Amino acid sequence: MKKVAIVGASGYSGEELIRILLSHPQAELSAATSRQYAGQTVAQIFPRFAHHPRAKALRFSEPRAELLDKEAQIVFLALPHGVAAEFAVPLLQLGCHVIDLSADFRVKDPSIYKDFYGHDHPAPELLSQAVYGLPEIYRAEIQKASLVASPGCYPTSVLLPTLPLLKAGLIKPAGIIANSLSGVSGAGRKAEPDYLFVECNESVRPYSVPRHRHLSEIEQELSLAASEPVTIQFTPHLVPINRGILTTLYLAPEQHFGDAQAMDNLAKKITACYQTAYGEEPFVRLLEGKALPDTKNVAGTNVIEIAWRLDPRTGRLIVMSAEDNLVKGASGQAVQSMNIICGYPETSGLI
Amino acid sequence: MKKVAIVGASGYSGEELIRILLSHPQAELSAATSRQYAGQTVAQIFPRFAHHPRAKALRFSEPRAELLDKEAQIVFLALPHGVAAEFAVPLLQLGCHVIDLSADFRVKDPSIYKDFYGHDHPAPELLSQAVYGLPEIYRAEIQKASLVASPGCYPTSVLLPTLPLLKAGLIKPAGIIANSLSGVSGAGRKAEPDYLFVECNESVRPYSVPRHRHLSEIEQELSLAASEPVTIQFTPHLVPINRGILTTLYLAPEQHFGDAQAMDNLAKKITACYQTAYGEEPFVRLLEGKALPDTKNVAGTNVIEIAWRLDPRTGRLIVMSAEDNLVKGASGQAVQSMNIICGYPETSGLI
């Protein structure tokens, strides 16, 4: 049993971490901080967890790094970017493992961070030791990491379907388009008019066009996979569901497939590529036959669904993915990293 | 006052036609057919219209072409493809104006029709006289038409934003991608498990990838505008709203815009192009400033919202549109054509 703490446990990612960790067979949730709720029990603030004895016993505490190390060996940071780094520095010094769900340690280049997040990086000296927490790609590195930068929700939905194809040279690094649809929990528990029920219900809308912050980490990882700088088009949209991201990727295969045989050949290569990359992965579901991804099939799980189609009319490869933005896109994936660090079965607490 | 009839008035498009025509100042809804509801009043089947005296008086009748001509000068067909043509033939012979909301007369080439719809065209001899009912593009032709093929919901959302750019030579005809999100009414009032509340709520999913039937009419109209064959990528998705289509278009400008001045020049051209095409159009809303399309802002109206962004990082032009699939994407647009044919103000009954 490892003692784990959550700093910033009152947002949606924090709440989801609580949900997962309360049921995790090898983790004891020893602390959860929240300025707003300090002193109240987890059961009081989140009644849905009140049937867990631990939720009745655990009180939210003030976020103080110096206290956390006594309480936890693993600390999850579910804080806004900028603030997360402030906690990571002392916690690492005190010997904790830190799994950060913010954007603070995802982008290796502090100038790109500044470019996308609008302020100087708060702890550039830590960037070299941070590991990008995509287990299917960086499992070995995560195992040894003391600081994990858990990926963003959109990046996870874009990278998992794309990286194997890029690495295998099956698609061109140029011209990638990612069209994403996100549930409203992706905006966080922010009391802003744009996210009121009446404003989101019966509404579908794009936002942050053409330059969403998640581009910084997406392009970093695509570039690493392609061994050349990659720039992509990424358009997020808000859709009226609580949880889920559906991403549709428009990709250009390196190989033309003008006739049926070429198409068949290419299809076999793509099948083999995904099978090699994810055939044994517990949380990647490669859809078969006529099945297409659907957020309702992954809601509440740490699974990402992936399906693809070749279009002989346009010569493109369409890849589609579905995930729960709060689980595989945030808290579930962070716990997956914890499992790896601690040497637990990777699915522990997640299936 | 013109007498108008609706054949196939029990589906969502038919119901929407009833809604609009009941309030139309120059139309008298003289007949509405429905096999299923024959003998019952419109008010009984659609209680939401019951405060209209006409809805209490009008009974659904059996669909018989030979009777309709006595009752109506304008007949709307809200029938499945294949069936619509069966009614169009006798109605045109009897001298009615026919506005068909099905796909039967949209595609000029019967072999393409067969290719996409899976059966021989039921009345190829009528194709030459049919006018594609996109008023902003074919107003003059609609004015003289006896048979209007009212466009599909997705095509409207793709074509209105794209055609002026193509005609002006501002974008390349190759490589166009249209990513569309549709409300569930787009599937019709079909009692199939896929469209049950529980299966659609909290679900976002692509379908008909990569070859949706609407590609046939979209590509026909794009090719005409580009004066060359155009093939596009089109991916529809189902989202849990009742009404609305949000389309995001990925376009390649003919002109590069590597520096700020080139980008500014191009932006001015695009602004001018849209302004020329739609500046005076009552149902096209060109968004300004930071505004982006949102289906909730067009629901229940005949308006299409259009916004665009140049992305200097990728060199692409992103154009986004929002419409109500049942109004501008179907019944409202059909009534707009009726207004043109009859010489009424084009906004009559629609604002």
Added chain:
Amino acid sequence: MKKVAIVGASGYSGEELIRILLSHPQAELSAATSRQYAGQTVAQIFPRFAHHPRAKALRFSEPRAELLDKEAQIVFLALPHGVAAEFAVPLLQLGCHVIDLSADFRVKDPSIYKDFYGHDHPAPELLSQAVYGLPEIYRAEIQKASLVASPGCYPTSVLLPTLPLLKAGLIKPAGIIANSLSGVSGAGRKAEPDYLFVECNESVRPYSVPRHRHLSEIEQELSLAASEPVTIQFTPHLVPINRGILTTLYLAPEQHFGDAQAMDNLAKKITACYQTAYGEEPFVRLLEGKALPDTKNVAGTNVIEIAWRLDPRTGRLIVMSAEDNLVKGASGQAVQSMNIICGYPETSGLI
């Protein structure tokens, strides 16, 4: 054409007033105030109205009573309780007709107002001249009123089904229970966590049990109808729809109906009672046969649907109503009052 103004036009009731008045054939929306949006056009803040020329021209202004009288003969107040009275006083002195959508002038007894709203009544001297703006009940009084207190959304849904039965002595004044379900727009455009999409979607919950403020006006009007003090049970619930209130009323008939004939007799009396009260009312839809109220059938309209059932097992009368909380429950009903005051057809701008 009457000039009309809206004070506090940025909330949901204010927005709905804008929607209705922009299309009203005899009203000219001359001013709309909003502290938050002063200087911006209605079209900028509410893009859904941007196809109305008036919405492009009209700019929100600062709310100043002394200016409004020059601009408008009729002023709608869509303000929080307490604040509304501050505007009503000077506007009435300046000779305007005031239609107040707040609770400030609904309750005749200032001590009951204080009891339910928690502060002294801000203008008790006006209470005697205020008319409770339920047109189906107080049409004659509204006609002569300079100050109309437009009813609350819940009260409208409770009173219209109940008052005729009480007046006719068909039900007992004691023991009335009203169980109401409201869409989220009823909470106003308040940026509070409770009304975020994620907190309301997939959620159904009671609130303000057992003492909601609307009890004060409901019981006042029931008592007047019954000619004796009436105390009722009222339980509001929040349901995940944008618009609509569904109220289920549990009533005790004065007459027992132990056998089929007694039940038939009573049913006839109830039918006759409602027919007499509402048979000619344009906005009350008395459902027949198996039909039951459904909020989707009244959304966007000024109609209230009413159906009822006698239960021979329990001896009770169940009456159910559905209305759009923003239209018949607020802004539509307020415009209905305006039409009466101005001598316009009562349905003007509302059908």
Added chain:
Amino acid sequence: MKKVAIVGASGYSGEELIRILLSHPQAELSAATSRQYAGQTVAQIFPRFAHHPRAKALRFSEPRAELLDKEAQIVFLALPHGVAAEFAVPLLQLGCHVIDLSADFRVKDPSIYKDFYGHDHPAPELLSQAVYGLPEIYRAEIQKASLVASPGCYPTSVLLPTLPLLKAGLIKPAGIIANSLSGVSGAGRKAEPDYLFVECNESVRPYSVPRHRHLSEIEQELSLAASEPVTIQFTPHLVPINRGILTTLYLAPEQHFGDAQAMDNLAKKITACYQTAYGEEPFVRLLEGKALPDTKNVAGTNVIEIAWRLDPRTGRLIVMSAEDNLVKGASGQAVQSMNIICGYPETSGLI
């Protein structure tokens, strides 16, 4: 490990049983029948379970009672009423334990069954051995039962809050009113127009007024608790959520509470009554302070939330409950019964 089978596994209750049993530590899902899906794997039909190895291996089979006994010691019947009894008879003869989720064995009196369900009881000889599967009330009986009649979703939401009060004599048996709101999954996976997304979204409506079938089992159990015949008023409503029932109960305390001290006394008795009945129950959450039930806090769990308020104005006791209709209202409760029968911890597989 017990082998368990599900007969009729393609509906929502069956699917939920699959979900729970796939993760149950002491159950092996050995068979799942479905005429419609026979031959296909559980993973193919329900992709959301595809990450469970068992879901990939298990194929739906034809429902044949004579085969099931070889495969399972416990058989869940998730079939329509009438059909369930046909399977129960042979399965019991073959020595299986049967947990029936239909209504077939809930009502002890076959004439009442016929009265509410419209046909003769298909196996009246089994009624005496069937135990009503409400674990909090009939735990001892369930332990020894071979045939469990698992309660309906509405009855569970009504009975658990009411039975302890009735048994303790705290409320009058006469005049009970239950007003219930149900998510759409309660209607089953029926492809009927009424349950299409477009017809349920933005809709709230009562149905089966005043005589819903579930009255038969509710009144049976209330009568047993009160030791006298009890007739109640019950009004179900459909609300646009997937899962959840919210029931608001209007009850008359035996004791008057005109002054503060009497009210305080009564409140203490009610608190004590619920505490005695449910203080140690793992699946009953007695809310405290200002908290009120909310379906989102029980969705996906086997928990029922209960809160209550005394209203000194009316003398009534308002009790509110929230449950997931598919879990505590159906499949979760059925598994709770299985745990009791098998001597497993009652929360096994359910927390």
